[in-house]
Amino acid sequence: KDQVFQPSTVASSEGAVVEIFCNHSVSNAYNFFWYLHFPGCAPRLLVKGSKPSQQGRYNMTYERFSSSLLILQVREADAAVYYCACSNTGKLIFGQGTTLQVKP
Amino acid sequence: SQTIHQWPATLVQPVGSPLSLECTVEGTSNPNLYWYRQAAGRGLQLLFYSVGIGQISSEVPQNLSASRPQDRQFILSSKKLLLSDSGFYLCAWSVAGTNSNQPQHFGDGTRLSIL
Numbered sequence: 321k322d323q324v325f326q327p328s329t330v331a332s333s334e335g336a337v338v339e340i341f342c343n344h345s346v347s348n349a350y351n352f353f354w355y356l357h358f359p360g361c362a363p364r365l366l367v368k369g370s371k372p373s374q375q376g377r378y379n380m381t382y383e384r385f386s387s388s389l390l391i392l393q394v395r396e397a398d399a400a401v402y403y404c405a406c407s408n409t410g411k412l413i414f415g416q417g418t419t420l421q422v423k424p
Numbered sequence: 425s426q427t428i429h430q431w432p433a434t435l436v437q438p439v440g441s442p443l444s445l446e447c448t449v450e451g452t453s454n455p456n457l458y459w460y461r462q463a464a465g466r467g468l469q470l471l472f473y474s475v476g477i478g479q480i481s482s483e484v485p486q487n488l489s490a491s492r493p494q495d496r497q498f499i500l501s502s503k504k505l506l507l508s509d510s511g512f513y514l515c516a517w518s519v520a521g522t523n524s525n526q527p528q529h530f531g532d533g534t535r536l537s538i539l
Contacts, residue, residue: 351525360512362530363468370525403468410456410475410521412528416467 322346324415326404331421332394340418342404343386349406349413352387354380357401357417366402396422426451430515430531438539443488443502445534447515450496455517457498458528459490462512474498475520510538 324344332338342352350370357363366389367373367380374380379390391398399422405412427450437443449455459471470483472490480490487506491499498515512535516528 353527360533360535362532363514365527365529368525368527407525410518410526411458411470411473414468414470 322349322408322413324404324406324413326402326415326418328416329419329421331423332391333423334394334396336394338391338394338398338420340389340391340402340404340420341386342388342415344404344406344413345385346406346408346413349408350384351407352380352382353405353407353412354378354387354389355403355405355414357403359401363403391420394420394422396424398422426517426529428515428517428529428531430513430534432534433532434535434537436537436539437505439507440504443500443505443509443536445500445513445515445536447498447500447531448496449498449517452496452517452519454495454520456520457492458516458518459498459500460514460516460530462514464511468514472500505538507538510536512536 326342353368354366355363366378367375372382377392381388401417403417404415430447458473460468474492488502514533515531518528519526
């Protein structure tokens with residue numbers, strides 16, 4: 321079955337680097353997509369691709385069946401839900417989302 | 425540039441009433457369109473997607489239906505709402521085709537509460 325797996329919760333302290341891990345069992349999926357979602361708002365694409373990449377404070381690692389999102393210099397304002405997704409023939413298959421908790 | 429609009433932003437409906445949520449995309453042609461639901465404490469669940477006018481694929485059996493009467497218009501409907509239909513509904517679009525490198529772009533969502 322095509323599924324994407326990620327932890328339900330990750331906790332971090334302000335100023336630290338936090339890692340959110342994701343792996344999948346999606347057939348023919350080669351790209352990862354990482355979204356940021358504040359409740360009640362539109363999910364926003366942070367970083368994507370089939371190789372390691374960086375967009376500002378967001379780094380994406382890449383392996384064939386797994387990826388990690390690293391957020392540098394975490395802030396309280398980063399507390400949100402982060403979704404990992406993989407693409408299969410144009411459809412995105414999302415994980416259940418990881419809630420990031422940031423301690424001051 | 426492309427934009428996506430969803431309305432209404434919030435909606436409170438009684439059980440058994442009908443539903444119509446609308447989504448439109450501007451600035452692109454023949455987009456792929458998607459409806460997602462986020463139930464309380466749950467992730468994003470794909471409900472429907474469409475690759476063209478009148479072409480709807482349903483991902484999960486449910487009380488809802490979708491229609492695409494125009495190229496950039498996507499409507500989510502129900503004849504009789506259930507309590508379990510409560511949630512946050514998101515519309516999204518992506519560039520046409522099955523290119524696996526294309527992201528989806530989301531609207532601001534509709535918060536639906538069923539009483």
